[in-house]
Amino acid sequence: MNKRLIIIYGACLLLIAACQKDPSNHDILDIELNAALFNASDGEGRDYFKLPESHQFSKIPQDPNNPLTAAKVELGKMLFHETGLGVKPMDAVSLRTYSCASCHFAGAGFQAGIPQGIGEGGIGFGVNGEGRFHNSDYASSDMDVQPLRSPSAMNGAYQKNLLWNGQFGATGVNTGLSDLWADLEGTESPLQTNSLGFEGLETQAIAGMGVHRMDCTAEMVEAGGYQSMFDAAFPNIPLSERYELQQAGLAIAAYERTLLANEAPFQRWLRGDNRAMNEAEKRGAIVFFETANCAKCHTGPALNSMEFHAYGMNDLDGIQVVNYDPANPAHKGRGGFTKDATDDYKFKVPQLYNLTDSPFYGHGASFTSIREVVEYKNEGRAENTNVPNAQLSDEFQRLHLSEQEIEDLTLFLERSLRDPNLKRYEPEALLTGNCFPNNDETSRIDLGCE
8 A cells, every 4th residue: 555545544534533523532532543454554454454253264264274164173172172182291190180271271362370380290270370389209300391482372373473573384484484393293292293384383283282291092082082173174084094193183273273262352453443442542542553553564364473582571580480491593583493593582472352351571580470571571681681672673673662652562563462251262171070270189180180
């Protein structure tokens, strides 16, 4: 869209407001926000930022090698939460006690409720995942933990490549990088899963089964009652392969593609409910899309992008963190995967919905409130002394926002982008009868499964 036309469009909207008889603040803010969205989307406006309904499969981005079907999504919903998949723990005490949802559950915005998600080797849940702790029966080196904060599994349909460094997925930004995993076939490296040719969600889900010591067993498929669900989800896959890890991963990825925060107030406003956000939230949205130009990186329906930027945030290191290794290549972000020094310390732009459900932010969980993140980006001064100034993103500059603009922007991020009804994505119960997202004794008590 020609920039001149965009400016003219915005001016026309404001002229319309001026001509209305006693327009309310809401009306004026709606017009200003519409103009900001028009500018931020190169002329497409509201539709550019709308999330589809979760059942509208044809509108949800998907891997052509793993088309969405209702049967596949339903199977994936069950398997994502199924603690019965935890069949390869380092210690038998954790047998069938953990699931994908241990680190990505609905109550935490499909993140973990602690800075570092714990799968195997953790016990307890607390009220909203904050009570997940290191099982003292485990050496820290045997625990299933990651070196970075667990990213949200929500709105992943809008990411071609997964994880903070974008390492999962053979397409998108990884197109042409097959040399990074071509020599790994037959090894236990999760990167070799890229050789299957799937997009990021599918690749991560399949690789994650191995990384997190999970698998489909005949006992779980048959005794758990999952055989008919696999049959419905994968009718064209030979029986000899139908109930295996790869199909389970594909089903989980299909389910994850439907985890969309489409009931958030901002999404309701985009669909025409002009009272879904209050005046302060609308002012905050205008700051986001116009004044601070956050939408230059956080764009599209999920307010994310497949770009990587160095903002100099600290790594995952703290009193609740185990196995911290400052030399771990994960702390170099994209560069730790590509081995390209120009990519060092650059991390993928994350989606922005339901951030308040788990109060840890940045790849290293170094912030505990959204306001802290807003203030950090407004100041434009790196906190991680390991990151050379030359690597910092050109986008990491002082924003010069006023105190009121900071308050309004924070409110928009906290309230307008929070879908209050994510529990709709959880199963009522698992076919195995296990508790979820965790099934250890302490979690079962915390979750009321006893």
